[in-house]
Structures are given as C-alpha cells and as structure tokens.
Amino acid sequence: MPRKRLTREESREQTRLRLLDAAAVVIAKKGLPATSVEDIAEHAGYTRGAFYSNFKSKSDLFIELLKNDHQSIQLDLQQLLDADLSDEDLQRQLTQFYSQCYRDHTSYVLWAEARLHAVRDAKFRQRLNVLCLEKRDVIAYFITEFCKRMKRPLPAPAPDLALAMMALIDGTLYFNITMPNEMTDASVESALGTIFAATFFGSRG
Amino acid sequence: MPRKRLTREESREQTRLRLLDAAAVVIAKKGLPATSVEDIAEHAGYTRGAFYSNFKSKSDLFIELLKNDHQSIQLDLQQLLDADLSDEDLQRQLTQFYSQCYRDHTSYVLWAEARLHAVRDAKFRQRLNVLCLEKRDVIAYFITEFCKRMKRPLPAPAPDLALAMMALIDGTLYFNITMPNEMTDASVESALGTIFAATFFGSRG
DNA sequence: GCATTCAGATACAAATATGTATTAGAGTTC
DNA sequence: GAACTCTAATACATATTTGTATCTGAATGC
Known part of the structure; x- marks a missing residue:
C-alpha cells in the first residue's frame, strides 16, 4: 500500500x-x-x-476540542430546527437528537469535565460560556418561534427557559448513563416529553 | 486559655x-x-x-464526605416536606431551599465531582447511586402526595419525574453559579417556577 | 509511675509529571 | 542536490505523589 x-x-x-x-x-x-x-x-x-x-497547554487543546464538538452540535441542531417539519416530526426528531447526541458518552463526559473545570478557571469559564450561550441562543430563538407559531405566550423569558432546558436534558442524560436501569431510555423520553409539553403546550400533547 | x-x-x-x-x-x-x-x-x-x-484512601474519605452532606440535605428536605405548610408557603420554602442549598458552591462542586467520578469508577458509582436514589425517593413520594392532594393525575411516573427535577435544579444552579449575569437568581426562580407549575399544575400558578 | 498502646510524624523508595533545551530527519527552496 | 527549515524525538533537570515502614510521644491501665 x-x-x-x-x-x-x-x-x-x-x-x-x-x-x-x-x-x-x-x-x-x-x-x-x-x-x-x-x-x-x-x-x-x-x-x-x-x-x-x-x-500551548492541555487547557489550550481542551478548549479547541470542545469548540469542535460544539460546532458540530450547533450545526446538527440548527439544521434540525431550520428544516420545515411538522410539529409531530419535529418532536420526534428532537427526542431522537437528544438521545443520540451523547450516544457513546464521550461527548457527555467531555462537557461535564468542562463544566467542572470552568468552575475553577475563570479564563476557561469565559471561553466555555461563549459556547454555552451560543447554544442557548439557538434554543431560545427556537422556543420563541415555536410559541409564536402555537400562538401561545412565552411562559417565561426564552433565554432562561433555554438554559433550563439544557440543564434538564443534560442532567437527565447523566442519570440515563449512570443508572440506565432506573432512568431508562423510555423514562428519558417520557419525563422530557411530559415536561416539554407541559411547559410549552400548557398541557400534555 | x-x-x-x-x-x-x-x-x-x-x-x-x-x-x-x-x-x-x-x-x-x-x-x-x-x-x-x-x-x-x-x-x-x-x-x-x-x-x-x-x-483507607482518598476515595474512601470522599464517599464519607458525600454521605454526611447527603444526610443533612435529606434531613432538611424531609423536614420541609413533612411540615404541614400551605401550598403557597411550601412553594416559597422549596424555592428558598434550592437557592440556598448550594449557597457557597462548595456542596455543588463536591456533587459535580462525584458525578464525574462515578462515570468512571463502577464501585463508587454504585455507592453514589444509593444516595441519589434515596433523594429521588423522597422527592418522588412528595410529588405523588402533592398530585394526590391537588387531585391531579401524575403526568408521568413519579420516580422519573423526580430524577428529571433533580437534573433540572442542579443544572440550573450550575448556570447560576458560572454565569450569574445570564442566569440570575430571579431567572432561576422564574424558570424553575414556570416549569414546576406547568408540569404539576398543568398551567401557570 | 511504669509498661503498654496507639495516633500521628518522619523517613524512604518508586513512580510519574512538567517544561525546556537540544538533536535528528524529513520536507522545502533554489 | 546542497543549504535551509521546521516537525517531532530525545535528553534532562525538577517537582510531586504514593504507600509503607519506622519512630516518637502522649493517653491508658495496672
């Protein structure tokens, strides 16, 4: 060869x-x-x-690693949200997206490491927050548009809700990873689905 | 002296x-x-x-540390839930509880460390899961009772909802810690309050 | 108060980390 | 193809960490 x-x-x-x-x-x-x-x-x-x-350093490499991962996630998410899907399809796709995005756990763990590192290192925290806020903005925009389309008022400021949803999803996936028998894939879907629906539809959809 | x-x-x-x-x-x-x-x-x-x-080891000390913290949290939480408060007072107390329980960040960081450690160390994970599930059970029981009292059906299995709520609260507090200007104390209250209410009341209370 | 015992200090050996300074060898230029 | 340049290997000096093995002094028990 x-x-x-x-x-x-x-x-x-x-x-x-x-x-x-x-x-x-x-x-x-x-x-x-x-x-x-x-x-x-x-x-x-x-x-x-x-x-x-x-x-330059390990920290330097690490932030680059996260940036790359972030960019690919952003792209996937953006694409999903931009595609003009029916509400039903969209919900299905989103659910699938979130159950797949940490499929091999690697990505999840890296971001968990990053969050922890950020608590201690102010410079790193700033750089990480930039990425988080970019993600938040995509989601917040989507939430806003979604509520508009559903002709429902925003139940709370979209940026706050977006961060809360990110928190909810990440934490739930953590339980799914570390106690898969207690938080099964089905439980993830059911719990997240219920909360999403309640928050944005005002009742179970 | x-x-x-x-x-x-x-x-x-x-x-x-x-x-x-x-x-x-x-x-x-x-x-x-x-x-x-x-x-x-x-x-x-x-x-x-x-x-x-x-x-015996650092890991050994660490789990003991967590157990102590867990026990004091459990006690506080149990006490709060057992006290026969009006719904209004209860909601206020709960909100306060969650905005205070990580007041100095130390406790939050320790649990974040623990979660990460648990991903890698199976033995440690088991021991940690015991604590998490104890907490989940307290919350699940509370959710069940609460829905009963409100004469509303559980929107999803209580244990799943309990874990999801733990995830939501923890993650939201993380943002509150690392980007207090983006996720202000007021934002935490508003976002959590909205989602709690929507999920368990079916509409904003 | 003397012998005993145990908590905690000290000493030690082996392993691993870091960053820089120097070197070798392959790509580049003409 | 000879001089040059850069990537990555090697060498080195320094600093930490770990666990154990041994020692010391203060509580205990007779």
Whole structure:
C-alpha cells in the first residue's frame, strides 16, 4: 500500500487532529486532570515533543476540542430546527437528537469535565460560556418561534427557559448513563416529553 | 486559655472530622483528582500519617464526605416536606431551599465531582447511586402526595419525574453559579417556577 | 509511675509529571 | 542536490505523589 507523501502542512495538520482525537478518548476515560500530556501524545502515537509543538497547554487543546464538538452540535441542531417539519416530526426528531447526541458518552463526559473545570478557571469559564450561550441562543430563538407559531405566550423569558432546558436534558442524560436501569431510555423520553409539553403546550400533547 | 485534655477517642474523632472538613474545602477548590492526600492532611493541620491512619484512601474519605452532606440535605428536605405548610408557603420554602442549598458552591462542586467520578469508577458509582436514589425517593413520594392532594393525575411516573427535577435544579444552579449575569437568581426562580407549575399544575400558578 | 498502646510524624523508595533545551530527519527552496 | 527549515524525538533537570515502614510521644491501665 503506497503511503501518500504528505506536505509539511498536511503532516502537521494530521498530527494536530490525531492529538485532538486521542485527547478526546483519553480525557473522557481518565478525566482532564488525571490525563497527562504524555498520555495524550502516546495514545496518538507521538511523544510529548509533538504535543508541545502543536499546543500551548492541555487547557489550550481542551478548549479547541470542545469548540469542535460544539460546532458540530450547533450545526446538527440548527439544521434540525431550520428544516420545515411538522410539529409531530419535529418532536420526534428532537427526542431522537437528544438521545443520540451523547450516544457513546464521550461527548457527555467531555462537557461535564468542562463544566467542572470552568468552575475553577475563570479564563476557561469565559471561553466555555461563549459556547454555552451560543447554544442557548439557538434554543431560545427556537422556543420563541415555536410559541409564536402555537400562538401561545412565552411562559417565561426564552433565554432562561433555554438554559433550563439544557440543564434538564443534560442532567437527565447523566442519570440515563449512570443508572440506565432506573432512568431508562423510555423514562428519558417520557419525563422530557411530559415536561416539554407541559411547559410549552400548557398541557400534555 | 486552658485547653481541654482529650481522650484518645475524642482526639481521633476530632482528627477525622478536621480531615473531612479540610477535604471538602480543598477538593471543592482544586478538584478530586488534583487534590493530593497531602493537601488534605496539610490543610487540616496534620501530615499524611494522620490521613492514612484514619482512612483507607482518598476515595474512601470522599464517599464519607458525600454521605454526611447527603444526610443533612435529606434531613432538611424531609423536614420541609413533612411540615404541614400551605401550598403557597411550601412553594416559597422549596424555592428558598434550592437557592440556598448550594449557597457557597462548595456542596455543588463536591456533587459535580462525584458525578464525574462515578462515570468512571463502577464501585463508587454504585455507592453514589444509593444516595441519589434515596433523594429521588423522597422527592418522588412528595410529588405523588402533592398530585394526590391537588387531585391531579401524575403526568408521568413519579420516580422519573423526580430524577428529571433533580437534573433540572442542579443544572440550573450550575448556570447560576458560572454565569450569574445570564442566569440570575430571579431567572432561576422564574424558570424553575414556570416549569414546576406547568408540569404539576398543568398551567401557570 | 511504669509498661503498654496507639495516633500521628518522619523517613524512604518508586513512580510519574512538567517544561525546556537540544538533536535528528524529513520536507522545502533554489 | 546542497543549504535551509521546521516537525517531532530525545535528553534532562525538577517537582510531586504514593504507600509503607519506622519512630516518637502522649493517653491508658495496672
């Protein structure tokens, strides 16, 4: 198998990506603080030299990792909300979206790590909040439009509701991950569905 | 100032408690994995010798810490729910309870650490789930009774709703902690109040 | 008050982390 | 293809952490 000869830039980019991928796996597995730079480099098939030549620090790499994940989530979500679906389809799609988006738990754990890290590191917190608020805004806009379409008043300020929904979904998925027998997939759907419907329809739909 | 002469048992118990208190502070500040046994001992005014003579491991101490916190929360909550308050008072008290219970952030952070640790450590997860489910049961029972009193059907299985509410509250408080300007105390009250009311009253109360 | 016992300090050995400084080797330029 | 340049490996010096093994001094019991 003839291995393609890479240009310097290509090669560097490949290294970067491999380091990022490796970091996601290792950090999800061991946790951000317990993950050494060497762990990441080694798992990617390099040495620490490669790491320090591509990133300033572990924190630096981590925020980039989150940004990438965030962007792909935002894209998926935006796409879903923009598609002109019937209410029924939309609800089904949204439910599916949220039960899939953390399917392998990696992404969930990374964001949980991030939240915890943010509590302690003000600079990191600011950068993370930017991402969270972007997500909030997409959801808030959707909530607003949805209520408009349903000809119902907003039951509370949309941005507040959006953050609350993010909280609700994330926390519920946590229970789904750590006690799948107590919070089954069906329970997630039922609980979230009930609360969504009650909040935005005013009664069970 | 005549310092009381302590018996061996008293002295040992004091050491234990001091280590636990110190651990809460340091772990909340630096995070569980980043906190060394030495950090804890030193902050309590001892050396590692004292630590290892009182606890098997950091994980061991940590679960004890959580148990203590859990017990005091359970007690407060139980007391609140058992008191025969008017619906209005109860709602006010509950709101206050939840905005106070993480007042200094320490407790919140410890539970966040615990959740993350639980994702990775199966043994720890089991022990933590016991605590979570105890809390869930108290809340589920309350939800059931409340709906009965209101003569309303349960909108979904009470245990599922209880976990969802725990998720909602915790996550919302997280935003309140990390972006207090975006999720103000007033926002917390408004968002939680709206969702509670919608879910359990079927309309805004 | 002397011998005993136990809480906690001290000493030690092994492992792991970090960041930088230097080096080797492959890509680039002409 | 020779000089150059950058990526990533290697070497190094320093700092932490861990658990255990041993020691000391203060409570206990006779």
